[in-house]
Amino acid sequence: MTKASDLAPSYDLVVIGGGPAGLAAAALAARAGLATVLFDENPGVGGQIYRAIGFSPVKDRTILGEDYWAGAELAAEAKASGASIVTGATVWSLDPARLVGVSIAGQARLIQAGRVIIATGSLERPFPVSGWTLPGVMSAGGAQTALKAQGLVPSGRTVMAGGGPLLWLLAAQIMRAGGRLDAILDTMPRRNWLRALAHLPDFVLSPYFAKGLKLLREVRAKVRVIRTDRIEAVGGDRLREVVFTVGADERRMPADLLLLHQGVVPNVNLAIAAGVAHAWNERQLCFEPVLDGDFTSSVPGIAVAGDGAGIAGGTAAAERGRIAAIAAVRALRPAAAVPDLQTIRQRLQREEMGRAFLDWLNRPADSFRQPTGDTIVCRCEEVTARQVRDTADMGCEGPNQMKAFLRCGMGPCQGRLCGLTVTELIAAQRGTTPAEVGYYRLRPPVKPITLAELASLPIAEAERKAVER
């Protein structure tokens, strides 16, 4: 295990996040001779898509599928490349001068980076329905993590709700693993097909087409799928039942576990805190960094690769990581040999081909993104949709002012689970656009650290004398 004291004071390249983008970037850069370190806060590399790759207790390869096991090659490449790969390392700060604040086992360090590649990936889009804070309600991604990393499968009465590729994949994985899944509540509006259809030809040519069809058939053959436009999780101290509507009918399904998912969005916290400019993506309904063709951001020397650069999936993430790494190598060591950029760009283009179709087809309905009434929007501070809407009506123009009124976004998750909802609610209420409303202003530390961790930062004698009388 690498300790904070083992780190060099500076590296040519610091890669933040050990998913496909980070692993591919670190491997390429280290091979080309850059002093490279990769930080990941989890116990192992792989990110979410290849979570626990190399030590997953799921031995039957058919359960998670070959796309998961492909991650082993990426992890092995990064390990063999000579890059320092540090897990259990939480990056809590990144400034425009590329000073990286990182904590490992309670010890903090500030590391100077020649270049930085942010590869912090995506997180699941907030799914604010009534009762989503009850114990027994989890995100589908959470259940998938428990399956990959600990071999845990749902065994009680289980309902899934939402839509998007990950939901269907997890359903298939649970069934293959012999877990229990009573029903899938499909919340994706049928009218999404109208927008999606124009992009069908591209999707048919993409690698996702055949896989997607096979997956849908596999799941539909085993699990009841019910289309609905309203879901509520009901219970006291824990989930008791899922209430949903089918046409004019209200139905109730007793459940021990409700797994929610309506797509993924870029995890923007570190990039925004570093000063990277972001813009609203109306098709994917999220903020994403403004980047050039090499994934370099508005802050010199800082790139964002992988799903953090805009959702495109795991295979595309690796290619994006390679492109960003080549840019870093060219900037710092122009004479070093790198793989052919054009080939990588072509592979990326192929991976991204079916994305527009998937985005339009799986675009969550307004009602599942812009809740009403007593539905909790900010889980940490327990702020409701009504409070946010009423405050917007009273004249609050943006999410930062909303913090002052309601404290939404000011809890430990730092807006990760409410930011998009609050922006969209303000926009809806004030008759404007999310682009106009903007996002929370985020500042370091982007992950909570203790005073003891801050105090563990090495101090030079001159710095100590500067504050001592």
Add this chain to the structure above:
Amino acid sequence: MYKRLDEAGTAVTITVDGRQIAARAGDTVAAALIAAGIAHCRTTPVSGAPRAPYCLMGVCFECLVTVDGIGSRQGCLVPVREGMAVETQVGKREAGR
């Protein structure tokens, strides 16, 4: 709510509020709580409502627990260790820890 696909693996014992829980090497604290069927891991500082792990990937902060005396650790990012003492957090009382 969940079962283990494979009961093999190295047994690790942790305590949760003083009660012994059987975990496995490779579990995070949050996963061990889920596997043991523990209904919730904290109550909120605002209303005292019970909460349980939600995302298991370090973004939701619902699985905040006290680990070996240090409060508000993200249970999903902390691997279990033999003899680890986990305490659930109760409302505001733990907020200053």
